[in-house]
Amino acid sequence: MKWSAREKKIARAAYDKAYKIEMQRIQEAVYEKAKNFKEENDVWRLHDYLTRKRREVDEKYDYRYSVLIFVLGRVLRERLISDEDLEGLSQDKVAMIRRVLEI
């Protein structure tokens, strides 16, 4: 699958947007948890949460063109990006990205 320079730019912007929102959500979740610490072990629960999230984010955000369709489909499904963020990609790419939603 070939990506034109313009498509690469659009894909990169969508990818970066999703990543940024993802990280903001984690920051907010961490702040909420830290604000509501009660038991001593709550910090280790937060540690477990961050270990899980870090693994998840590392695995999810992979910008190789060979997996980009899948990555964009996943962040679209998770509403980190919306259809408008894909405008300008070829119809077949958008169709494939949307197919990921059905998996």
Next chain:
Amino acid sequence: MKWSAREKKIARAAYDKAYKIEMQRIQEAVYEKAKNFKEENDVWRLHDYLTRKRREVDEKYDYRYSVLIFVLGRVLRERLISDEDLEGLSQDKVAMIRRVLEI
């Protein structure tokens, strides 16, 4: 080294006090960090911090009587407990605990 029932009680209270303060300090540090998140990677820096602290706390808080002198000496050095928390222990124990401070 023998610990009388009374000494065990005193040692346990000192140990629990140190642990409690230690965990409170970590909770406060986490809250401060979470309140001041700026860059995206700050959450992973917090994760690294917690990984380090968890290892440190796991290693530090060991309530076997065979290592208790050393543990109490360490938390005394780190001002998590004070001399008064050791009152009631035999003189030789207090002397040994204080020697840990010089290591």
